[in-house]
Structures are given as structure tokens and as C-alpha cells.
Amino acid sequence: SFSGTSTALRMCYRGYGYPLMLFLEEGGVVTVCKINTQEPEELLDFDFCSTKVVNKIILQSEGLREAFAELDMTSEVLQITMSPDKPYFRLSTFGNAGSAHLDYPRDSDLMEAFHCNQTQTNRYKISLLKPSTKALALSGQVSIRTDAQGFLSLQYMIRNEDGQICFVEYYCCPDENITEAEL
Numbered sequence: 001s002f003s004g005t006s007t008a009l010r011m012c013y014r015g016y017g018y019p020l021m022l023f024l025e026e027g028g029v030v031t032v033c034k035i036n037t038q039e040p041e042e043l044l045d046f047d048f049c050s051t052k053v054v055n056k057i058i059l060q061s062e063g064l065r066e067a068f069a070e071l072d073m074t075s076e077v078l079q080i081t082m083s084p085d086k087p088y089f090r091l092s093t094f095g096n097a098g099s100a101h102l103d104y105p106r107d108s109d110l111m112e113a114f115h116c117n118q119t120q121t122n123r124y125k126i127s128l129l130k131p132s133t134k135a136l137a138l139s140g141q142v143s144i145r146t147d148a149q150g151f152l153s154l155q156y157m158i159r160n161e162d163g164q165i166c167f168v169e170y171y172c173c174p175d176e177n178i179t180e181a182e183l
Contacts, residue, residue, distance in 0.1 A: 005027045006027075007024070007025070007026040008024070009022065009023070009024050009025075010025075011023075013037075019035055019036045019037060020034075020035040020037055021034055021035075048145075048153050052147045052148065053146070053147055054117055054118055054146055054147055054148050055082040055116040055117060055120055055145065056113065056116075056145045056146075057082060057089055057111065057114055057115070057116070057144045057145075058112040058114075059089075059104070059110055059112065059141065060109075060111075060112065061136055061140055061141055062110065063104065063108070063111075064136060064144075065136060065137070067091050067102050068133060070100070071091060071092075071093040071102065072096065072098070073093070073095070073126060074096045075093035075126060076094075076126060077093070077123040077124060078093055078129060079092040079093070079121060079123045079124075080092075080121070080122055080124065080146075081121045082119070082120050082144075083116055083118075083119035083120070084117065085119065087103045088104060088105055088106045088116070089103070089104040089111075089114075089116075089144075090102065090103050093126075122146065122152070122175075123174060123175045124152055124172050124173075124174060125175050128172050129154075129170075129172060132172075135156040135158065136156060138156070138158045139157055140157055140158070141156075141157040142154060142155065142156050143157075149173075150173070150174035151172070151173055151174070152171065152173075152174070153170070153171055154171075154172070155167055155169045155170075156170070
């Protein structure tokens, strides 16, 4: 009750294929809201198996946080290059302010582990990567892995309030493959 007026809400759902029905009654006025539900299509299985990982880098999260702060996030894509040779690990954007590249040497203080078997350059939509920055903000380390098709796995290591370690894993498929001729 608020100001002498009582409000009641009734929610009804009959199950698969039916809408969610909301009935809101306030002061004798009933509002009906019918929300059509969607049934999930077949889930996409990235089949990202650790035995199929081509390149893997474990980085202190502060390095990736600084990179996202310095790169031009008006770009549509983030280009990631991982290589056993220079530039080793490169993050690039191509936005309104021009191109920006950040290189991390394999012996950088921010680098915890560096296992690159072949040179890979892939582009990922920044709009798809932005939601993962919430986990990045809480994490201490991030594992960046790619497989032969360029699928990206970002695994954030987060220490909770009790001191326990948990992981948040985020997958993203490449936007487009870049050939050596295009670089």
C-alpha cells in the first residue's frame, strides 16, 4: 500500500510456447501486459578445446585495462596479433583518430606466460568484446587464447572477497580473417 492505494501484481506463465502474462491492478484499474517468449535456438558450441589452442598468453590484467584505455574504441574492430616473432603480442584499432597499435614484448613485466606456436592476426568486433570488460575490471590476470580458426577465449581470473579464485570465460569468433597480404 502506498498513499492508501493498494497495488497487486499477478504473473502467469503456462509453459513452453506461451506468453508471460502480467496483470497489474492499482486502485481498481487493471493493466494487462502480454510478453511473447522466445525459445532458444540450438546453442552455438565453439568447441574450444584446450588441445586445439594455437596461441596462449597470460597477462596481468592491468596491461589489458591500460590497452583498452589507450586504444581508439571508436573503431569497429580490435585486431589481435599473436606471434612467436616480433611483434609478439599486438593490439590494434582503426578508428576516427587513425590507427593505434600497442605492442607487448614476450619478456614484458606484464607477461606471465607466452606460448605462441604460429603467427595469427584476427579482428574481433569491439561491440562484442566490451561486455567482457566488466570481468576484466575485477580480474588480476587474463588468459588470451586462440585456436586454428581464430576463435578467441578470454579467461579472467578473479579473486573474490573470501580469497577464493574463480574464472570468467568469454568467447568471441573472429570478424574477418586477415591475410598476410592485407597487413
